[in-house]
Amino acid sequence: MPPKIIERTCTIEMGHRLPDHKGKCRNIHGHSWKITLAVSGFVRHELGHPEDGMIVDYDVIKAALKRIDELFDHTLTLCDHDPLVNSLIKESNAPGPQSFPWGLRYTTCYGVINVLVGWPPTSENLAYLWGELAKDILNFSSAKGSPVFEGISVKETENSEAFCAWE
Numbered sequence: 448m449p450p451k452i453i454e455r456t457c458t459i460e461m462g463h464r465l466p467d468h469k470g471k472c473r474n475i476h477g478h479s480w481k482i483t484l485a486v487s488g489f490v491r492h493e494l495g496h497p498e499d500g501m502i503v504d505y506d507v508i509k510a511a512l513k514r515i516d517e518l519f520d521h522t523l524t525l526c527d528h529d530p531l532v533n534s535l536i537k538e539s540n541a542p543g544p545q546s547f548p549w550g551l552r553y554t555t556c557y558g559v560i561n562v563l564v565g566w567p568p569t570s571e572n573l574a575y576l577w578g579e580l581a582k583d584i585l586n587f588s589s590a591k592g593s594p595v596f597e598g599i600s601v602k603e604t605e606n607s608e609a610f611c612a613w614e
């Protein structure tokens with residue numbers, strides 16, 4: 448049987464803005480971000496094995512999506528060179544940030560603000576960063592026949608999608 452691809456999707460609510468954009472994207476706004484992870488591999492045929500008939504349990508992919516959800520759902524995500532960051536952090540007297548991959552997380556009186564260091568929060572950049580995070584959590588072996596993380600799709604609207612492939 449040829450290899451197959453499975454996908455699992457989650458949706459998070461997240462605000463962002465692109466301060467250097469000439470159009471509407473410079474306004475603070477939000478999306479329901481639809482994030483899909485794709486994994487390819489061979490379907491296991493091993494009677495009695497808990498993953499018989501599967502490439503990998505969907506729960507494994509779900510765990511990677513859960514981490515993205517924990518870090519970004521219902522947050523405002525900005526870039527460190529956005530002047531709004533200083534205003535919000537200063538005005539709210541926010542305590543020192545917690546760090547997370549590629550960024551800092553502030554708990555302010557306005558809510559949680561994630562600040563990406565050097566990465567404007569476009570769907571292309573988020574696809575790459577969330578994909579890297581997912582890849583680390585999936586942690587598939589490089590051994591022949593193991594599942595392979597194929598890539599991630601990030602849709603900020605029904606009509607706008609960034610796909611980042613890994614293999």
Ligand SMILES: [Zn+2]
Pocket residue numbers: 463472476477478603
């Ligand atoms: Zn947007």
